[in-house]
Amino acid sequence: MAAHDHSLGPVLPPVKIEHADVVLVQRHSNTTVTDKIAGVVLWSPTPKQWFVIIAIAFMVLQLLPFSLGNLVVQGIGLWGINSPVGWGFDIINFVWWIGIGHAGTLISAVLLLFRQEWRMAIARFAEAMTIFAVMCAGLYPVFHTGRPWLAYWLLPYPNTMALWPQPRSPLVWDVFAVSTYATVSILFWYVGLIPDLATMRDRAKGFGKYIYGFLALGWRGSAKHWHRYETASLLLAGLSTPLVLSVHSIVSFDFATGLIPGWHTTVFPPYFVAGAVFAGFAMVLTLAIPVRKWYGLEDFITDRHLENMAKVMFATGMIVCYGYFLEVFMAWYSGNEYEWAMLMNRVKGPYAAMYWALWICNGLSIQILWFKWARRSTTVLFIVSQFVSVGMWLERFVIIPMSIHRDFIPASWGMYYPTVFDWGTFIGSMGFFTFLMFLFIRGLPMISMFEIRTLVKRPAEANH
Amino acid sequence: MSSQPNLPIPPPLDLEAIRARLDESKGPQFWRSLEEAAGAPEFQAWLDHEFTDGTSEWSDGVSRRRMVELLGATLGLAGLTSCTKQPPEKIVPYVTAPEDVVPGRPLTFASSIPGVGGVAAGVLVESHMNRPTKIEGNPEHPGSRGGTDAQTQAAILGLWDPDRAQTVLREGRNSTWQRADESLKLLREQMLSRKGAGFRLLTETVTSPSTGAAIKDLLATFPEAKWVQYEPAGRDNARAGARIAFGEPVTAVYHVDQAAVIVALDSDFLVSGPGAVRYARDFADRRRNPASGMNRLYAVEPTPTPTGSSADHRLPATSAEVEGFARALAAELGAGTPAATVKNAAFLKAAVADLAANKGASLVIAGEQAPPAVHALAHAINAALGNIGKTVHYIDPVEVSPADQAAGLKELVGEMQAGKVDTLLIAGGNPVYNTPADLKFAAALRKVKVRIRLGEYDDETGAVCHWVLPMAHPLECWGDLRAFDGTVSLMQPLIAPLYEGKQLIEVLAVLLEKGGREIRDVVKEHWRAQIGASTPHFDDFWQKSIHDGLIAGSASPAKTVALRKELAAELGAAPAGGDEVLLRPCPNVQDGRHANNAWLQELPRPISKLTWDNAVLMSPATAQKHGASNGSMVRLANAVTGPVWIVPGQADGSIVVHLGYGRTRVGKIGNGVGFSAYALRTSANPWRVLGAEVRNTGDSQVMAVTQEHGSMEGRAIVRKASLDEYTKQPDFATHEEKKHKLFSLYPEWKYEGYSWGLAVDLNACTGCNACTIACQAENNIPVVGKDQVNRGREMHWIRIDRYFEGSIDNPAIHHQPVMCMHCENAPCEGVCPVAATTHSEEGLNQMTYNRCVGTRYCANNCPYKVRRFNFFLYSDWDTKSLHGLRNPDVTVRSRGVMEKCSYCVQRINWARIDAERESRRIKDGEVVTACQAACPSGAIYFGDLNDKTSQIVKVKADTRNYALLTDLGTKPRTSYLAKVTNPNQELAPRAEAKPAHGGNH
Amino acid sequence: MTQLFPRNANSIARTSILLALVGVGGLGAALYTVNRSSYNSGQLIVKEQPVMFSHKHHVSGIGIDCRYCHTAVEKSSSAGIPPTETCMSCHSQIWSDAPMLEPVRESYRTGKSLQWTRVHDLPGFVYFNHSIHVAKGMGCEVCHGRVDQMPLMYQQNTLFMEWCLDCHRQPEKFIRPKDKVFEMGYKPQGDQLALGAKLVADYKVRKLTECWVCHR
């Protein structure tokens, strides 16, 4: 170990490979893979961008305790919600964050089932993103209640009131779905980490190795371990796939089971799931593009990765647009005056701008992805991703406040305007997310080393 | 348990109050810990402002809370965790138990409350352990028949108002009644020496015979003294009109139920003015069953009123046009007055024909604020039509002294200016605030040497008086009043004066050296003297009268009156037309007397749906002319500035401004709400400013309005038809939706036991708001303040939706009370994650506050949007006196919980318990909801749908019966009786309205 | 030597996992117990009172009927706490100068109420009505226990919602003949459940478990 210091850092200087159409630039051995990725955490110098970002994130994060603290103390009235608009930023952001989370699970589970090699480089990263996104999402259902200190009443536990949750309510389904999703995501992520933690254990110095060693559970890469390990991963993937579909379906039930025009829609489950993946990939790109640059990971996250992600984003985006079309069509086809009024309110009501912005962000902006050059241009992808993130947030705005602010009885119609506390909570949660994300990058291997190793062409193959 | 007998204020450990504190929330606990933690003075101030009244102080929302935010955040957890256990609770039993007080059971007493013009409203008051908590109408009382108006309902809050004058003030410093009495005695000495010269008594209109007698006694003892009555919204015009017509200021009493055709001339007789509550009932009785003898109402008025919106034909007209119309009508009907021309001849022609066709069964009513001429003409027309004695009769004025108040006031001010007045005793009223601007009353008042003020509040007038003596609230008084028909209505105190209050007659007694007597006896002796001789067993009779709240058969006898020849001549010339500003008492706070009543301030005005503000009401055209829109500030006659509110259906050229606002010294609630229109008033022209300059200042103001959208969007919400359409198709309201059958995949729930249901007859509803306030009083509903109303967070369990239909210049106006529908398939219940809202075996949609965690999902999913959420701690936990007001049978909700109409389940439960104790079924009519009880026109029905003999079953069997949004499959228990209008064929129906059918196609 | 952890690390690891599991279970059990403990319910705890009033003495000793003092119990929601004059009706003659009763006499003299501490204290959002329970054959004893054997009053039962529901769901387990309602130490002739079922039918007792029966 003594021989091990920074001078021995990354063995290969980062070289920009033009349009590498591979999932791994083939100039790596198992060794260099380990050194490069473990090095990011263990010995390579931390890029200054990391310090900048985490500092900003930490400051922004302070908005969260401030906003929520006041909310708990003074009342939910600090938010812009009212009658008729009982849900505003709280549920919008909840759905938005949950959606973002979905990309991670999709990449690690669904793509694993389809044996997509390109998932390996981004899975770890995306799963971490899932966990943090779900943590942010989880804040809202708790704090959106009028009496958060009683939110635990949504859990089924024996009590002196002999009362239980009311299982017909989609909110109770949410509790089951989101908690399961969070737990399974964390398990999946951790299981994936174990072999790499062993690697870190064997590379780290000083006290670090004990921490990694503790977390690695004494993993020793035994063939028998690998055997069960792979079985478990495969099963987890098989379980996570229906899980991830169910979670956003259930979230969409919050609205689909209601009878408000604009909520009461059977197309919601599929198009919420598609939307979730859509938003999720946008967020993965948003994070992956700068990180890959700052840490010189172009060998592992190649243009091929970017293009594939762009393709998924494009496909799901088109599904979402189909959903929007269907809403319009059904409003007309149903012949129901309330449905039609709902559509008209979107098209030319007081919030029409949001609706059209939604079309631009989620419908128009992604059309550029028809072109290969665009799918491979980090700049284009980064910008499109920003559009999509905003667009998906707008979608939830259009669905939630815009449907209830004008429903059946015109006399009860009203408007919804967010307050500083709405914004504080929202922006604060973004800070929280970024903060955790960058802590993760600094402390754990952000790319799965043992999986990348399986991509390394061995001399045997390399020859012919 | 609760207050001891004769203990003025409820003891600090009032069971209800403690219960309230223990109510599910962590809120009160938290606030207590916050106070403790931060005793800083500004903190106290903040708490007071934010929570003692919980009103406009919220206004600049977040910013003014900044100061406590950080502190609050840090205290948060402490506050929340520190209250997992109940603090020990004290029981405070009586020392000597009063008779017939059973702890936990309310008692009901009959009493009376003076309204505008001192006219009595007969009431029954519910008292919990000597705490009056709820006012109901007195079914025995001719002026009530069980109904009440919004002001009477809200009077209970007036009683407990913490801002009332609480102690005797001498030149602003605390003093005592003992001191006051001493100086009154001195005063008496001086007066005796000078026969009372230089002494003046200024009161509001007095209808109380006993008080009247005391005043007469005073004037007899001190012949040089003078008594002046003044009320800004008094009945001068009516009296003047009667003088012109009959030579004496007789009071007209209408028999609306006898009239087939009614013409209302600038009159809101269904909601305001003496007898309105009774008239509303009588009017509705002729419309409940359109099939049999439905009446027809023509309304000619400058600004839409509930009466106007109930009319079959409504004609917007400036006050000049109204008078013109009256003159023309009189001429056409041969009342012997000169002919006149009118703008809308067709309307006139139709009305004339209709009236002529219904001689003896028709009625013309002139409005309280209509000029004397219109009153006179109305009398003349009724005479000409032979209505006198049939649909209207005349009685001696109900006032003790039917003087011309404006003249009296003018003379008084003159004398004050001239320094002829040494002592002025101002009892009630508030002249400094509400006298016409041109009189400069305040300035004149300062010239008076001794200024004594007896008032409920230490108000604007009190501020310039040497002595401020707290006046007792009507519910703290013994006394007698006359009702609209002269019936003597008796007052008995429900509670000893909360704040040292005394009534005028007590003060007079000191001046007359007749002090020391119980007022109870003073009143009784007065009547013994009046009728004792003619009444055997007077004491028993009196006991019964007190119990009934009125002296049976004391209604004034009908007077035979004859029209004077000089009538035509004395009418004078028709008034000049042109742009005008009309002054009207506010439908809620009236002349300003209720300005500190938070319930009335937050109660949406019937037509504009404004709260916490008065406005410059304009027709759309007028607004356009002045380039004004809702909220833009305009300056009137360079005297007052106020925000514009556009009212469809208002007469072009008529701007209407409500009096009663811009109070500067009344209390936390009323101070600085709106602007005072008294500045526009002149003693010559109290109700109308002709050709006032209107200048748009360019800036604007936010108005708190509870209904932003006035159109029905073509949806079948208020369903209505003309009488013809109704006769052709009695089930017009539902025949469309009957076409498609709704079915459910789920089996239906059966309701074997009771099955509660409610119905509202839209034909009877005038939109008068009485039900909303009654509900607020019964169910401890908090007030939220202007800012919160603005954010769409008002808490009323009954909202009265107001829809305009047809042309913007003269639309049909519909009122629809909407409360929880108690849907059998309630969309709100299925989505509640904690089963806080569920369905009862009796079909009630139960809201369990203490289980609610406040996800608001139920409210989102409620298609009727009748659920209300406590976004902040709206209930006032800190003001002791308000604890006394609360209904102990209803939980006081706290922060973060949902609430909504419960069909007054507390009343159902009491009825069920009483019935079960006798193991019998609840009888029909045994459960009366607060709104049903209060409704003047009896538009609300409630009862057991499984009791086939019950009234509700009959009502719901009516062909007009329909429910809202039935196509959603919610199966509401609340339904409506569709509106049927009775338009005159000669006139095009007001709204080009073909009946709006059920179902949405 | 590249072993990171000592030999016994494995056993330590596994035992700590075991302990963690036990700990979680234990915590749950602890919360459950505290939640139901008399600390939370106030059950069986004697509270400080201005006068050491003994129900035992007055009920079993002297044989005063509950209704002599709790007059409203058959008419109203609250059973009613006796006014001072009720105490004085006897104690003006007997024990008229017992120092223990000074607070009572003082109250009577000064007209200031005695302030008792509530023993059966329901939260403000619970509406209980004595009259109907008494009328339907629910004995005082069922909720208040053997008051005739309580020198100092305490709360016999938990007053938890689940406790109310227990009876509201199966009144037959507790109901007794109307004439035995105020009797202490009542023993059913024969099988309570059989008798109960009959009484429930006779008295038309409804099994009310919906929210608005108690919460409004």
Added chain:
Amino acid sequence: MSTYAPPQEQTAQAQHDPADVYGLMAEFDNQEDLMKACANARDAGYKTMDAYTPVPIHGLTDALGWDDNSVQRIVFCCALVGMSLGFGLMYMITMVWYPMNVGGRPNFSWPAFVPPTFETTILLSAFGAVFGMLAMNGLPSPYHPVFNNPRFIMASSDRFFLCIEAEDPKFDLANTRKFLEAQHPAEVVAVEN
């Protein structure tokens, strides 16, 4: 090449007392050699042995003549338990513990119970998969004899090891070492117990 130069003196051959030998460990620098070595060992009749690799290698357990599907079975049982727990909870709440009329829906509105049941099924299965796998692998085991080989840290990066354990009936320090050295390893060391 490796970033490490593990200290030489430790890799020097040392005679061990057979009693405290855990096994003999052969180090390979590519997985093909390892695979061959395993297959040979299996054919040579060795049973108690294990291979250690930085990457999962398909077919390696076959080469070792070893198979196992305990994780699958555990997950299946957990799934059944989770499903019955979930549905049972919903059923008890609505039918037994506190039946009430909610929005006019029947007490047994089973369609509403599907989502929670589904979630509990997934949750318990996932627990089964993860904790079953760890348990079956005897993890955590921070201490293990194989770590005694100073070069074993390479097993988590780029080297491949085969360890024939002393328990194996056919194990004999000398012969087994001979056998292993015949498999062209980088080196063979005895691992202390």
